[in-house]
């Protein structure tokens with residue numbers, strides 16, 4: 710099929726903005742996940758108190774407070790090897806993290822075992838037992854690392870309790886790379902949220918001065934931060 714936008718951009722000498730919301734699962738598994746595992750295994754910073762101090766600043770920046778989900782179900786999508794959602798005191802923490810089993814087996818400091826439920830599966834796979842249960846689904850610096858954004862958004866919508874909140878924060882960047890197979894922009898995310906049955910309650914960019922003045926988790930010009938409710 711002819712890509713008119715690309716041709717027009719080339720004729721005008723403009724750099725085309727390529728936005729990719731899906732990638733092959735095989736490439737993701739072989740390249741991105743392997744790189745991700747090595748990163749977490751070798752990361753020493755997450756094991757220092759500064760990790761939870763930064764998490765505290767980050768989540769408060771987004772308006773969360775520690776006691777807010779006490780007794781409630783919080784689903785941490787792409788939790789990584791150390792639980793940022795420990796911030797939520799007395800919450801029923803659920804982890805959806807494809808590397809969870811490997812992290813638990815090979816990283817001694819990994820604290821995912823402290824979650825009430827751990828699913829070592831990609832967020833693109835629907836977990837039946839989570840449907841309709843989540844008071845909060847939260848995902849921090851994950852969604853551009855995945856392989857099918859629309860599938861994940863549909864699943865997150867399924868997990869929410871009727872009055873639940875989905876909070877998704879990730880780097881906006883217009884180019885994908887091996888470790889970030891998806892390049893998500895405001896323009897590509899909006900129709901996917903609409904189609905999944907979400908209302909965008911709030912959208913902000915950047916993280917204030919939490920990350921030492923950087924507006925991203927590491928890539929692109931800024932983060933996109935979405936507060937979503939069931940439409």
Ligand SMILES: C[S@@+](CC[C@H](N)C(=O)[O-])C[C@H]1O[C@@H](n2cnc3c(N)ncnc32)[C@H](O)[C@@H]1O
Pocket residue numbers: 742745786787788789790791793805806807808830831832833848849850851854855856
């Ligand atoms: C940069 S780390 C962020 C970890 C954690 N949220 C944090 O802020 O410390 C990205 C995480 O996303 C996970 N991830 C990658 N692809 C995923 C997928 N398809 N479904 C769920 N998580 C995924 C990776 O395994 C990795 O642990």
